[in-house]
Each structure stands twice: as C-alpha cells, then as structure tokens.
Amino acid sequence: MNRDEVAAVASTSEYMNRQKAKRLPARHRISYATTAGAVGRAMARKKTYGEKIADHIAAVVQARNIEHVLHFTLLENLPGxxxxxxxxxxxxxxxxxxxxxxxxxxxxxxxxxxxxxxxCFYPKMFDAKRYRSGNAPWVILAFDPSLLWTHHCLFYRNGASTNATKYEHGKRYGGFALERLFDDCSMMMDPRGTGFREAHGLPTGWPTFPDAEVQVMNPVHPDYLLGAWVETPEIGDHVRKAFDASGRDQCDVVVQPFVPRICSKPYWWG
Known part of the structure; x- marks a missing residue:
C-alpha cells in the first residue's frame, strides 16, 4: 500500500473494516461498527433473570388456570x-x-x-382466627393472579410456620417453586396407585395441600382487587357500597357461607 492509500484511510479501524470487506462477497460485506451495533441491540432485547422468572410463573398460572389469589381479613380493614x-x-x-x-x-x-x-383458603387457620375475633365480620378478598409474577413472592407447599416447611429444602421463588405447590403424591395403602390429587378431586389450579401459602414481599395495589366473598347479604351490601364508593364497581361480591368447598377427610380446602 502506497502513501496515498494510507492517507486515504482515516483511521486504523476503518482500514481494518475495508480489508475485511475485501475478503467477503459484496452481499456479505458489513462494517465492524454495524456488527457491534446489531450485537448491542440484540443484547438490549435479551430478557433479564427477573423477567425470565416472571415469564415462568405466568406460564404456570396460565397452564394451571389459576383465576385468583385469596386473602382473608377483618371487614374493618376493607376501607384501608x-x-x-x-x-x-x-x-x-x-x-x-x-x-x-x-x-x-x-x-x-x-x-x-x-x-x-x-x-382456596385454609379452613383450619381461618376458623381459628374467626373464633379468636369473636363475632367480628370477615371478608375473603380475591386478587388478580398476575401479582404472583409482578411481585416478589415466596411459595410454600405447606404453611410457612409448619415443621414440614422447616425441613424442606429448595428455592422459594420462581416458577419451579410455584409448580411444587401442585406436585402430586401417592396414596399410601392404595392398591390402585391413585394419586393424592385425583383421590381428593382437586382442580388443576388448587394446591395439593390446603395450607399451601404464598408470601408477597411487596405492597399489593388495590387495582389488583377482583372481588370479595362474604357470608351474609347484609355484609354483601356493605362491601358492594364500599366498592362502588371507591370507584371499584367492576369488583364482584359473592355471598355464601365460609365452608370448605372440598371436604375429604382429613383434608379440607376452602
């Protein structure tokens, strides 16, 4: 390369681009700068670890047809x-x-x-709380299941304070932890080999054990609220008015007793 050619090259990187291009067919010629830009854009589109976890949880929710997440509380807490x-x-x-x-x-x-x-809710725990509160009215609130992947959640196959949980190993967050809530187990002394879930008639979106718990580690905005379950028409009217007054007229109110919806001794799912 003579001096004139050297002078025509503005920089070393530009020169390398030209030399590289000479070795390729015209249709494949592309500068290093263009390649770097494409790689940068591809990296920008790459999902983060948190996004991958959220996608996995959302996929489990959809596959299991989970329609709501429940939280029971004293009726007095509803305005707040x-x-x-x-x-x-x-x-x-x-x-x-x-x-x-x-x-x-x-x-x-x-x-x-x-x-x-x-x-579903855990009847044994709910009944104990209601007993200790005397005659105070309660409400079971239903929330959109998307909070399971939009919030940091920990998933417990059994109650978080139980001995079963104390000696259980594995991650508490993510799609695999959520899937474990629905893991089946064999029925002891059952010659047919019937699974636990089939034997108790559990829907696909109900956890295997009634005391399964989710701990949400962030505040949950009221926009996630879907509706409420109450026991009497009088409480239903009260909740309906509260929903309407707060601009949540789209929220449903269901009136029916707080009794287990699946009873299969010694287990009850509410």
Whole structure:
C-alpha cells in the first residue's frame, strides 16, 4: 500500500473494516461498527433473570388456570385496603389509619410479608382466627393472579410456620417453586396407585395441600382487587357500597357461607 492509500484511510479501524470487506462477497460485506451495533441491540432485547422468572410463573398460572389469589381479613380493614392495597405488618406499623390485626404476632415472624393463598383458603387457620375475633365480620378478598409474577413472592407447599416447611429444602421463588405447590403424591395403602390429587378431586389450579401459602414481599395495589366473598347479604351490601364508593364497581361480591368447598377427610380446602 502506497502513501496515498494510507492517507486515504482515516483511521486504523476503518482500514481494518475495508480489508475485511475485501475478503467477503459484496452481499456479505458489513462494517465492524454495524456488527457491534446489531450485537448491542440484540443484547438490549435479551430478557433479564427477573423477567425470565416472571415469564415462568405466568406460564404456570396460565397452564394451571389459576383465576385468583385469596386473602382473608377483618371487614374493618376493607376501607384501608381499598385506599392503600395490601400492606405488610412492618409497613402498617406506621399507618395513619386504623388497622385491625387478627393476631398479635405472625407465627412465622415475617412481618415484612403479606400472606395469600392460591384459589382456596385454609379452613383450619381461618376458623381459628374467626373464633379468636369473636363475632367480628370477615371478608375473603380475591386478587388478580398476575401479582404472583409482578411481585416478589415466596411459595410454600405447606404453611410457612409448619415443621414440614422447616425441613424442606429448595428455592422459594420462581416458577419451579410455584409448580411444587401442585406436585402430586401417592396414596399410601392404595392398591390402585391413585394419586393424592385425583383421590381428593382437586382442580388443576388448587394446591395439593390446603395450607399451601404464598408470601408477597411487596405492597399489593388495590387495582389488583377482583372481588370479595362474604357470608351474609347484609355484609354483601356493605362491601358492594364500599366498592362502588371507591370507584371499584367492576369488583364482584359473592355471598355464601365460609365452608370448605372440598371436604375429604382429613383434608379440607376452602
């Protein structure tokens, strides 16, 4: 290459691009700068680890046809929830409005978590809380299941404070942790080899064990609310008015007793 050719090349990188292009057919010629730009755009489109986890959880929810996430609470807490959503005990300690706790402390000690359940509630725990609260009215709120992947959630096959959970290993977050809530198990002393889920007639979107729990580690906005389940028409009217007054007239109100919907001793799913 003579001096004139050298002078015509503005920089070393440009020269290398030209030399590289000479070795390729015209239709394949592309500068390094263009290649770097394409790689950069491809990397920008690559999903993050968190997005992949969210996609997996969403896929499980869809495959299982999970329609709602439940949270039971004293009816007195409904106005605060309609304004501020579901908040953890840690946050509610500084709330500027009245909050009514069902127990003095959480059994698992996780004051930064909000406990919810998938598709059904745990009758044994709910009945115990209602008994301790006397005649106070309760409401079971239904939330959109998308919160399972839009919020940081921990999934427990059994209650978070149980011995079964204490000795269980594995990650609590992500799609695989959610899938474990629906893992089947064989029925002991069953010559037919019937699975636990089939034997108890569980729908695909109901966890295998009734005390399965989800801990939501972020506040849940009231826009996730889908509706409420109450026991009496009078409470239903009260909740309906509260929904309408807060601009949530699209939320449904179901009136029926708080009794297990699946009873198969010694297990009950509410």
């Amino acid at each position: 929830i309609l304004r501020n959503g579901l908040l953890s005990r840690a946050i509610l300690q500084d709330a500027d409005y009245d909050v009514f706790a069902s127990d003095v402390d959480r059994l698992d000690g996780e004051d930064g978590a909000i406990s919810v359940s998938i598709s």
